[in-house]
Each structure stands twice: as C-alpha cells, then as structure tokens.
Amino acid sequence: QSVLTQPPSVSGAPGQRVTISCAGSSSNIGANYDVHWYQQLPGTAPKLLIYGDTNRPSGVPDRFSGSKSGTSASLAITGLQAEDEADYYCQSYDSSLSGHVFGDGTKVTVL
Amino acid sequence: VQVVQSGAEEKKPGASVKVSCKVSGYSLTEVSIHWVRQAPGRGLEYMGSFDPEDGEIINAQKLQGRITLTGDTSTDTAYMEVTSLRSEDTAVYYCATATKIEVPAVDSWFDPWGQGTLVTVSS
Numbered sequence: 001q002s003v004l005t006q007p008p009s010v011s012g013a014p015g016q017r018v019t020i021s022c023a024g025s026s027s028n029i030g031a032n033y034d035v036h037w038y039q040q041l042p043g044t045a046p047k048l049l050i051y052g053d054t055n056r057p058s059g060v061p062d063r064f065s066g067s068k069s070g071t072s073a074s075l076a077i078t079g080l081q082a083e084d085e086a087d088y089y090c091q092s093y094d095s096s097l098s099g100h101v102f103g104d105g106t107k108v109t110v111l
Numbered sequence: 112v113q114v115v116q117s118g119a120e121e122k123k124p125g126a127s128v129k130v131s132c133k134v135s136g137y138s139l140t141e142v143s144i145h146w147v148r149q150a151p152g153r154g155l156e157y158m159g160s161f162d163p164e165d166g167e168i169i170n171a172q173k174l175q176g177r178i179t180l181t182g183d184t185s186t187d188t189a190y191m192e193v194t195s196l197r198s199e200d201t202a203v204y205y206c207a208t209a210t211k212i213e214v215p216a217v218d219s220w221f222d223p224w225g226q227g228t229l230v231t232v233s234s
Binding site: 036046103105 | 145147154155156157159160169170171172205217218219220221222223224225226227
C-alpha cells in the first residue's frame with residue numbers, strides 16, 4: 001500500500017470526463033512537493049503525462065489536465081477516447097521516506 | 112534523447128544482477144537517473160536515484176543495503192545492481208532520466224524512460 005492513494009479503477013463512456021484522485025499527506029503532496037502523472041499502456045514503459053502539478057509535455061493532448069489542492073491531486077481526462085484505456089500513476093516526493101513515491105495506480109476503462 | 116537498457120536476465124535466489132542504462136542525445140552528467148521496478152501485475156515501485164555529476168544517491172528504504180547505483184560518464188551509462196536476490200524481486204526494472212535544469216531534485220519528474228529489463232529470480 002503506497003502513501004499516495006489512488007482508486008483502483010475508473011470507467012467512462014467515449015466522450016465523457018473522468019477524474020483520478022491521488023490522496024497524500026503532510027509529508028508529500030501537503031508539503032507542496034510537485035505531483036506528476038504517468039500513463040502506462042499494456043506491455044509498455046510508463047510515459048510522462050503531467051509534470052509539476054499542471055504542465056503537459058509537448059505532444060500530450062489538452063484533454064489531459066492536472067490539479068492539486070491541499071494534500072491531494074487529480075488528473076482529469078475530458079472527451080474520453082478508446083486509446084486512453086491504460087493504467088495511470090501519480091508520483092511525488094515524501095520527506096518521511098526521503099524518496100520519491102508512486103501511487104498504487106488506477107486502471108481506466110473506456111466502456 | 113534516448114534511454115536504452117540491457118537485456119533480460121534470469122537469476123537464482125541469492126545471486127546478484129546488474130542492469131545497465133545507456134543515455135544518448137545528452138551527457139550523463141546533465142541528468143539524474145532514477146530506477147523503478149514493476150512486479151508482474153503490480154504497480155510502479157521507486158527504487159532509488161543517482162546523480163552522476165556529484166555521485167549523490169537516494170535509495171528507497173525498502174531496498175537499503177541490497178541496491179547499488181553507479182554511473183560511467185565516459186560511456187554515458189548508468190548501472191543498478193541488486194544483491195541477495197529473492198523470488199519477490201522478479202520484476203521489470205526501468206531506468207528513467209530527469210532534468211536538473213531549474214528543478215530541485217525533490218520535484219523531479221521521470222522522462223524519458225528506458226524500455227525496461229525483465230529480471231526473473233527462480234530456482
């Protein structure tokens with residue numbers, strides 16, 4: 001069990017909006033460390049989706065957006081597409097563990 | 112900018128494994144290197160970080176004493192060695208780079224990632 005808690009799964013129909021939460025504590029997200037998000041398609045390496053809480057790397061569609069408030073962060077996917085079906089992970093730094101940490105991951109299913 | 116890892120390994124319990132991670136498109140000293148593993152059907156687990164420029168190492172507490180992170184700046188290659196392997200160390204091991212430009216180490220994001228190296232520990 002990670003110190004960053006994500007729901008195991010979320011689902012939505014094509015075109016809908018889904019959000020993935022990443023709940024932390026005062027030693028990680030609440031300490032204002034940046035939150036980053038990764039997408040992992042089956043059988044592939046993770047790919048950076050959002051960095052520095054809200055920033056999209058070049059090439060990432062603007063359907064993906066990140067936010068952070070207090071001890072939690074969220075990833076939103078609007079206009080859900082079949083190709084968005086993947087596992088999504090949040091990542092931050094934890095001062096109690098003195099290292100980076102990942103959330104447990106959330107599987108997104110497109111109905 | 113590319114990160115290429117060494118090939119799959121099969122090891123017996125108690126043995127050691129050393130995975131390499133070659134970066135191209137920039138110098139190893141321009142980035143920090145991070146290691147992450149993923150057991151079959153499981154999530155991502157942070158293992159440790161290495162700064163080739165000053166040799167600073169951060170190891171995940173769970174793996175303290177069993178992991179060694181190094182780098183060879185002459186070949187722009189980073190290495191991760193895990194000793195005293197157990198069956199639960201069976202996983203895909205990833206290396207990833209992180210920029211050091213205007214980003215404190217604690218706020219590093221990992222990009223790009225290598226293709227992964229499958230390490231199987233079995234008797």
